Amino acid sequence: MKFCELTIDEFDSFVKDEFSHYTQSRAHYEGRKAMNLDVHLVGVKEGERVLAACLLNGAPSFKFFKYFYTHKGPVMDHHNEELVRFFYTHLTKYLKARKGLFVLVDPYVTRNYLDGDGNVTEEQPVDEIIETMTSLGYMHKGYSVGYSLDSQARYFSVLDLTAKSDAELLKEMEYKTRRNINKTIEMGVQIRDLADDEMEKFFRLYRMAEDKHDFSLFDLATFKRMKKMYGDNARVVMTYIDLNEYLERLNVQLKEKQSEFEASDAELKENPDFRKLKNKTAELEKAVKQIEKKIKETEELKTTDDDVLELASAIYIFNNHELYYLSSGSNPKYNKFMGAYLMQWEMIKFANQLGLKRYNFYGVSGDFNEETSPDMGVIKFKKGFNAYIDEQIGDFIKPLNAPAYKLYKLLKRK
Incomplete structure (x- = not known):
């Protein structure tokens, strides 16, 4: 295996085939390039075959350093421990060489599937991933709930x-x-x-x-x-x-409903003791009034709005x-x-x-x-x-320059 920078075509071909987030894309890379922002394409290859790909953003941090972040990356099989160890070990070296202060990674990895009410329906094996990442110095930031400006939401509705x-x-x-x-x-x-x-x-x-x-x-x-x-x-x-089109629809509905009401009302006059007919006629009269009300409200809305x-x-x-x-x-x-x-x-x-x-x-x-x-x-x-x-699974953070990162955290608290 070889850790290396990927060409845009190598990266693009891989993320199109492998399940990935829209931010891990050619468009995102070229967009950042066009704005002269720091962006990197790295990955792992075995011969000519790409095994892992990652779009990394860089930004100035703490005067002389850079902060690096990959949104929903890297794109790879995080259950392949050998690949995970190889990628992240070499990523650390790559970023340290570029004056990295710390790196935040946010893999597109599912921890649980839940129903719409929040009940877990299927658990995914992520404990080993967290253990491997922790052993490489990538600290898991926990299972956050809620919204934060410091990280992406952990729960997607799909x-x-x-x-x-x-x-x-x-x-x-x-x-x-x-x-x-x-x-x-x-x-x-x-x-x-x-x-x-x-x-x-x-x-x-x-x-x-x-x-x-x-x-x-x-x-x-x-x-x-x-x-x-x-x-x-x-x-x-x-x-x-x-x-205007809505009013046309309402007027057509009104005409049809009025016709139904009049026919039912006439039948009821001939059969005044039919309970079902009474109910039907009452419902039709109610429907006519509802449509008339909608027409009036719509006409008023036209005069006040557009x-x-x-x-x-x-x-x-x-x-x-x-x-x-x-x-x-x-x-x-x-x-x-x-x-x-x-x-x-x-x-x-x-x-x-x-x-x-x-x-x-x-x-x-x-x-x-x-x-x-x-x-x-x-x-x-x-x-x-x-x-x-x-x-x-959530975010992982790794200090790349321990002394500088410690000072950075202390100053940030003040």
């Missing part, structure tokens, strides 16, 4: 797409989710891709989510860079509704293995149109069309307690699509 038709995927969702998807279709909610010069539309909705959940992560420029970096493997979509309402938007990135639902937002004023449901359904179908194995709803806190969870609503929303939970 929908399995393997060998399933769109109809099967829809059937396996919770009744409420299926009903809401169908309602959006009945209302005429639509979806479209946003062009580069329309990113402000996405960001406006994203900021509404920031305000709702009291967080602030990225600015508009970051999202623009992300979209440009991943090119054809990124989509920024938005759901919307044209109120003919076309922007409902929800999100940025998605995909590779050969998964489609990732990364950042999103919606206008709470228009929740009744449930734009997020149609957006997820259309993108699930898109991922299935691509032949991908997973639709990754991305991070949740990992706290499944109704009383303490900061994102129980989000967890339930994703669970409704029949998503399971993929709990990751």
